[in-house]
Amino acid sequence: MRTIIKYVLLDLIKNKTVLVYTFILAALSVSVLATGSNTSKGLLSLLNITLLFVPIISMLFATIYFFNSVEFIELLLAQPIKRKTMLLAEYSGVAFALSIAYLIGVGIPVCLFSYDLASLTLILSGLFLTLIFSALALVIFVLFKDKTKGIGAAIITALFFTLLFDGLLLSFIFSFSDYPIDQPLLGLISLNPVDLARILVLLKLDVAVMMGYSGALFKKFMGSATGSIYTIFCMSFWVIIPLLMSAKVFKRKDL
Numbered sequence: 001m002r003t004i005i006k007y008v009l010l011d012l013i014k015n016k017t018v019l020v021y022t023f024i025l026a027a028l029s030v031s032v033l034a035t036g037s038n039t040s041k042g043l044l045s046l047l048n049i050t051l052l053f054v055p056i057i058s059m060l061f062a063t064i065y066f067f068n069s070v071e072f073i074e075l076l077l078a079q080p081i082k083r084k085t086m087l088l089a090e091y092s093g094v095a096f097a098l099s100i101a102y103l104i105g106v107g108i109p110v111c112l113f114s115y116d117l118a119s120l121t122l123i124l125s126g127l128f129l130t131l132i133f134s135a136l137a138l139v140i141f142v143l144f145k146d147k148t149k150g151i152g153a154a155i156i157t158a159l160f161f162t163l164l165f166d167g168l169l170l171s172f173i174f175s176f177s178d179y180p181i182d183q184p185l186l187g188l189i190s191l192n193p194v195d196l197a198r199i200l201v202l203l204k205l206d207v208a209v210m211m212g213y214s215g216a217l218f219k220k221f222m223g224s225a226t227g228s229i230y231t232i233f234c235m236s237f238w239v240i241i242p243l244l245m246s247a248k249v250f251k252r253k254d255l
Contacts, residue, residue: 001089004076008093012065018101021057025049025105033113040205043118046106047201050122051194054102054129056158062094062137063154067147084247087138091243095134102126118204121228125197128235132193133158135242142250165192193238200231 012018028049033042069090076086106126110119137154144150169188189195 001085001092004081004086004089005093005096008069008090009097012093012097015065017061018097021061021098022101022105025053025102026109029106029109030113033109039114039116040118043110043114043122043201043205046110047122047125047198050106050126050129051198052162054126055133055162055194058098058130058133059137059154059158060151061098062134063140063150064147065094066090066137066141067150083251087142087247087250088243091134091138091246094137095131098130098134099127102130118201121204122201124232125200128232128239129193129197132235132238132242135239135246138246139242139249142246142253161192161194165195169195190234193235196231196235196238200228200235203227203231 029046032045032049033039073086073090077083103123107123110123136157140150140153140157144153169185169192172188173185189199
């Protein structure tokens with residue numbers, strides 16, 4: 001497994017897309033944090049950048065890379081290697097490369113300009129989003145044989161979680177505003193890792209105006225500490241479940 005991860009990482013190091021991704025994140029982070037005197041505002045701006053770009057880039061890049069690696073995967077499957085081991089090694093290599101890119105692009109500038117618990121939470125949220133959407137890309141790869149359909153599904157999935165989900169949630173709140181829906185909403189919010197990442201950071205920043213309805217619910221029913229633990233727990237499941245699903249489907253997939 002380590003050998004496969006090594007070759008995947010070496011291949012990704014040669015890929016300029018990861019370097020460009022790192023450079024763009026670093027440029028945005030430095031420009032946001034260096035030009036503003038208010039640390040909280042800078043972190044909020046970086047949070048918005050993270051919530052928008054990290055899921056989409058991680059999803060698209062991982063999906064395209066997995067589909068482009070089909071020949072390499074077929075070659076590996078001809079060796080005495082378990083399918084599950086090979087698939088998880090491929091995922092680990094891609095997720096690790098994207099995570100390192102995020103740590104360099106966002107993590108280092110954040111630690112240099114504003115090293116506190118909220119900053120570390122922002123870094124943790126970005127890493128979780130990278131792992132989650134790379135895992136979702138793996139699910140799409142094992143479900144679709146056609147590369148074009150797979151990339152289309154990846155775009156739709158990324159847009160759903162980053163943009164459409166909140167609109168549907170607001171429609172649900174508006175439609176059932178006369179009923180006690182606070183607790184059911186906690187469950188619905190848990191179905192979106194992007195919302196969970198936002199709440200995790202805002203609970204540490206304690207910015208009441210920016211928390212929104214979902215963040216206020218978490219703080220009301222759980223408090224900052226318990227809400228953060230619950231959010232991390234849910235995001236961990238968002239990594240584990242897609243990986244288990246991918247391994248199960250790929251075990252029976254005919255390449």
